Amino acid sequence: MSMLKKCWLLLILFVLTGMMTGCATGISKQARSAVTYHGTFTALQQHPRDFIGETVFFGGKIIAAKSLQKTTELMVLQLALDNRGYPQDNDDSEGRFLVVSDTFLDPAIYKTGHLVTVVGTLISTENRLIGERPYRYPRIKALNIRHWQPGRGMGPRIRFGFGIGASF
Amino acid sequence: MKSTFTILFTALLTVSCSVMSRQVRQDAISPPSLATMINQVDQYRGQTVILGGYLIEIKNIPGQTQLTLLQAPLKLDGKPGAKDRSEGRLIISTSRFLDPEIYTRGREITVGGKISGSSVEAADKPLFPYLKLAARELYLWPKYKELPYRYPYDDPFWYWDDPWWYGWHRPYYFHGPVYRRYHHRRHHYW
Numbered sequence: 598m599s600m601l602k603k604c605w606l607l608l609i610l611f612v613l614t615g616m617m618t619g620c621a622t623g624i625s626k627q628a629r630s631a632v633t634y635h636g637t638f639t640a641l642q643q644h645p646r647d648f649i650g651e652t653v654f655f656g657g658k659i660i661a662a663k664s665l666q667k668t669t670e671l672m673v674l675q676l677a678l679d680n681r682g683y684p685q686d687n688d689d690s691e692g693r694f695l696v697v698s699d700t701f702l703d704p705a706i707y708k709t710g711h712l713v714t715v716v717g718t719l720i721s722t723e724n725r726l727i728g729e730r731p732y733r734y735p736r737i738k739a740l741n742i743r744h745w746q747p748g749r750g751m752g753p754r755i756r757f758g759f760g761i762g763a764s765f
Numbered sequence: 766m767k768s769t770f771t772i773l774f775t776a777l778l779t780v781s782c783s784v785m786s787r788q789v790r791q792d793a794i795s796p797p798s799l800a801t802m803i804n805q806v807d808q809y810r811g812q813t814v815i816l817g818g819y820l821i822e823i824k825n826i827p828g829q830t831q832l833t834l835l836q837a838p839l840k841l842d843g844k845p846g847a848k849d850r851s852e853g854r855l856i857i858s859t860s861r862f863l864d865p866e867i868y869t870r871g872r873e874i875t876v877g878g879k880i881s882g883s884s885v886e887a888a889d890k891p892l893f894p895y896l897k898l899a900a901r902e903l904y905l906w907p908k909y910k911e912l913p914y915r916y917p918y919d920d921p922f923w924y925w926d927d928p929w930w931y932g933w934h935r936p937y938y939f940h941g942p943v944y945r946r947y948h949h950r951r952h953h954y955w
Contacts, residue, residue: 660866674866688867688905727865728825 624682628716628741629654638675638691645722645735653737655694656684656714662704669702670695672734673713683745684712693732695723698739712745784843784904785815789877799836799852803894806883813901817845817875818855823865832857834874836896844906845873853884853894859903873906 634641634651641648657676662669675691676684696715707713717737724731785793792813796802799816802809818834834855837845857876868874878898884891 658866674864687907690864690867693864693866727862728823730825730827730830730862732862 624654624714624716624741624743629682631740632716634719638694641719642692642694642733642735645719645733648719649721650718652716652718652740654678654682654714654716655737656682656712656743657690657694658684658686659707659709659711659713660693661709662702662707664701664704667699669698669700669704669707671698671702671707671713673715676712678714682714682743684714686712693727694735694737696737696739696742698742702742707744711747714743714745715739716741784875785877785902789813789815789902793877799896800894802880803853803883803896804885806880806885806896809880810882812880813877814880814898815839815843815875815877816855816896816898817843817873818851819845819848820868820870820872820874821854822870823863823868825862825865828860830859830861830863832859832863832868832874833895834876839875843875843904845875853896856895856897857900857903858897859900861900861903863903868905872908875904875906876900877902 631652632654634648634653636648638655641653655673655675656678657673660672660674662671673694673696675694676686677689678684696713696717697720715737717739719735720738721736723734723736725734726732793815794809794812796814796816802814816836817839818836820832821835822833824831824833832855834857835848836851836853836855837848838850840846855876857878858881876898878900880896881899882897884893884895
């Protein structure tokens with residue numbers, strides 16, 4: 598293979614990789630197209646039986662990650678998502694849910710306080726206590742999980758600035 | 766003269782707690798000091814007051830949430846101010862479920878509620894003076910603000926956390942989200 602051809606191949610490879618990472622910044626289109634539930638989280642949390650088997654698209658802040666024998670469970674504080682599927686970390690939460698994943702999600706990566714977006718199927722609910730108060734958690738079997746690096750995924754912020762700086 | 770004063774005072778009061786609904790603001794009495802309300806609770810029981818403070822503890826019990834706040838005098842915008850001027854604690858109960866993951870320690874809360882009791886009535890000697898309120902309205906102050914644009918004269922170190930500058934001045938692990946700047950700034954007046 599000539600040198601030139603090799604260069605071309607490399608270039609194409611780079612471009613392809615670039616495109617792939619470009620798509621990987623959010624939840625994939627394919628996963629998103631599987632979503633069948635478009636209502637609010639509150640409605641689902643209050644009447645979970647009506648929605649068992651639906652594919653949902655939720656996100657939020659990790660409260661706890663727990664590795665079980667074959668699965669990993671994330672407890673997530675639901676937060677509103679922006680149009681790219683990025684959770685808005687304000688106080689605008691409608692509740693909590695559990696994510697169950699067959700693949701191992703390392704608690705060292707899926708840390709408390711990090712943001713995640715999940716496409717998954719509502720499989721059941723589980724009653725647990727928050728303090729002394731019982732709370733019904735919707736359990737969602739993950740099809741696709743997006744873990745957001747803290748401080749990343751905020752999208753471009755347009756800023757204007759001026760100033761005098763000195764670096765040493 | 767007296768009426769002018771009353772109008773002015775009412776206007777001030779209205780401005781001071783704009784995070785509460787008009788209804789609560791109208792029902793609220795202009796509160797005497799917290800110590801007075803605690804000590805003379807029989808006189809004030811059932812009255813609506815607007816108070817605030819910093820969250821110390823949240824307790825979720827079936828059908829109820831109980832918040833304990835360190836009371837602090839409210840600033841003009843209705844936000845709790847200096848902790849040093851606290852006169853006690855507020856124990857607030859509400860039937861709403863409040864998630865302890867959101868209502869975390871230290872959060873600023875303004876509450877409009879009815880006085881239902883105080884530490885004076887406690888059976889055993891209370892550890893600290895407190896006023897009990899049944900919440901009518903709760904306002905949780907946002908944790909941070911996104912500052913869209915900051916002028917250099919706001920803060921002499923404004924460029925410290927600015928992405929425009931930190932690319933050169935700070936190592937990459939300082940590239941925090943926007944709210945870092947706000948926390949950083951807050952130390953100026955704490």
